[in-house]
Amino acid sequence: MDRHLKVPMEEQELLSLRAGDYVYLTGTLYTARDAAHKRMYEALRAGEKLPMPLEGNFIYYMGPSPAREGRPIGSAGPTTASRMDKYAPELLDLGLKGMVGKGRRSEEVRQAIIRNGCVYFAAVGGAGALLSKSITSSRVIAYEDLGTEAIRELTVEEFPVIVVIDSKGNNLYDIALEQYSKEE
Amino acid sequence: MPEMKTIQTSAVAEAVAAMCIEANHFLTDDMKAALSRAGESEIAPLGKQVLGQLQQNLEIAGEDHIPICQDTGMAVIFVEIGQEVHIEGGFLEDAIQEGVRRGYTEGYLRKSVVRDPLDRVNTGDNTPAVIHYQIVPGDEMKITIAPKGFGSENMSRIFMLKPADGAEGVKNAILTAVRDAGPNACPPMVVGVGIGGTFEKAALLAKKALTRPVDRRSADPYYSAMEQELLERINRSGIGPGGLGGSTTALAVNIETYPTHIAGLPVAVNICCHVNRHAVRVL
Numbered sequence: 247m248d249r250h251l252k253v254p255m256e257e258q259e260l261l262s263l264r265a266g267d268y269v270y271l272t273g274t275l276y277t278a279r280d281a282a283h284k285r286m287y288e289a290l291r292a293g294e295k296l297p298m299p300l301e302g303n304f305i306y307y308m309g310p311s312p313a314r315e316g317r318p319i320g321s322a323g324p325t326t327a328s329r330m331d332k333y334a335p336e337l338l339d340l341g342l343k344g345m346v347g348k349g350r351r352s353e354e355v356r357q358a359i360i361r362n363g364c365v366y367f368a369a370v371g372g373a374g375a376l377l378s379k380s381i382t383s384s385r386v387i388a389y390e391d392l393g394t395e396a397i398r399e400l401t402v403e404e405f406p407v408i409v410v411i412d413s414k415g416n417n418l419y420d421i422a423l424e425q426y427s428k429e430e
Numbered sequence: 431m432p433e434m435k436t437i438q439t440s441a442v443a444e445a446v447a448a449m450c451i452e453a454n455h456f457l458t459d460d461m462k463a464a465l466s467r468a469g470e471s472e473i474a475p476l477g478k479q480v481l482g483q484l485q486q487n488l489e490i491a492g493e494d495h496i497p498i499c500q501d502t503g504m505a506v507i508f509v510e511i512g513q514e515v516h517i518e519g520g521f522l523e524d525a526i527q528e529g530v531r532r533g534y535t536e537g538y539l540r541k542s543v544v545r546d547p548l549d550r551v552n553t554g555d556n557t558p559a560v561i562h563y564q565i566v567p568g569d570e571m572k573i574t575i576a577p578k579g580f581g582s583e584n585m586s587r588i589f590m591l592k593p594a595d596g597a598e599g600v601k602n603a604i605l606t607a608v609r610d611a612g613p614n615a616c617p618p619m620v621v622g623v624g625i626g627g628t629f630e631k632a633a634l635l636a637k638k639a640l641t642r643p644v645d646r647r648s649a650d651p652y653y654s655a656m657e658q659e660l661l662e663r664i665n666r667s668g669i670g671p672g673g674l675g676g677s678t679t680a681l682a683v684n685i686e687t688y689p690t691h692i693a694g695l696p697v698a699v700n701i702c703c704h705v706n707r708h709a710v711r712v713l
């Protein structure tokens with residue numbers, strides 16, 4: 247089913263999403279990938295505040311290529327989410343509502359998604375030029391020294407994603423294999 | 431005695447810079463054709479939609495000059511140097527690294543290289559590249575640049591099989607690597623395989639196999655048949671475009687082989703995503 251939703255998202259709408267739904271997101275996403283997650287993890291250990299508001303928000307696992315003059319961002323597709331599996335359950339427990347990435351998640355992450363009523367979306371990997379067209383602004387808000395790995399606040403408009411793990415824990419990657427595998 | 435040909439390092443740097451930019455914005459014709467064929471044959475509606483987006487993505491990348499993928503890779507460079515070539519103007523490797531530096535900086539490409547695998551400080555210009563030199567007959571220098579993304583690189587594997595494992599063992603190893611890669615490697619993938627040689631030779635063959643056009647099968651009929659069989663089996667796995675299910679999981683399996691030791695059967699599987707990029711130039 248095709249849905250057009252705002253991010254941050256109404257609780258009811260988030261809970262109604264099902265694995266396989268095609269969703270166009272409009273609103274705010276925060277980018278963070280490996281190095282930013284490591285720093286946030288260390289900040290939490292040191293009892294410091296995180297540089298971005300987690301409560302109700304969505305993280306996009308992405309490190310863009312540099313923007314050309316007059317453009318908000320360069321190529322901007324998802325990176326492999328499993329590298330953030332170590333950090334994701336804690337962030338979900340602290341109020342993060344969803345993640346956009348690509349690829350499988352660990353069982354710990356799936357459990358944290360169910361426990362907190364969250365969602366994991368995939369954007370199409372390797373479609374960074376196309377996806378950049380749905381990003382209307384980008385601003386570095388923390389860890390600027392990390393370059394492409396800095397935390398950015400993005401404004402997105404009709405940004406296309408697919409629900410991979412819904413709040414009930416259904417996983418589209420598993421469902422797809424069941425449906426399409428023709429292995430003997 | 432054959433004549434020497436002189437190649438200036440400045441020409442090398444210039445070619446390398448241009449190729450880094452070209453490879454990150456335009457796929458080769460064989461890759462484009464394979465993706466568009468897949469769009470027609472894909473059976474899953476969502477899979478078809480993903481392949482359509484990849485087509486659109488290529489058009490936008492070319493027209494608006496935005497890299498096809500934000501992971502513009504670590505630059506892997508194969509340099510075949512004719513033994514009649516004389517290099518002038520400085521150290522060849524410096525010129526190649528300079529070309530990479532310029533290409534990634536001037537071309538708005540992402541800087542994805544860290545100076546040390548553990549301290550992980552970004553070098554800021556995507557150098558150093560990984561360079562493989564080969565001395566060949568003739569008076570030309572052939573440079574191939576293949577920027578490699580790590581979503582798929584991370585899913586690559588090496589298997590040191592036993593001779594008794596035979597062809598079945600080899601096929602199982604390849605299928606295992608592809609299944610484990612699944613949605614993480616941005617399918618549809620291109621699967622580069624190196625069989626034989628030593629530990630490092632197999633890996634190098636697998637990497638080189640990715641630069642062979644996807645529509646060109648192995649010259650050896652035995653391995654050509656194996657490539658075909660594996661491609662069909664991979665596409666029955668159900669992984670599909672983006673891992674969201676379907677009949678297009680790989681576009682090609684390219685196998686390269688080399689003689690090996692009586693005690694061994696190394697198999698390297700270098701997984702590449704649909705952004706299987708390369709640019710080639712002969713100086």
Ligand code: SF4
Nearest residue numbers: 372499579581616703
């Ligand atoms: S695996 Fe390939 S397509 Fe996917 S993000 Fe990396 S470079 Fe891009």
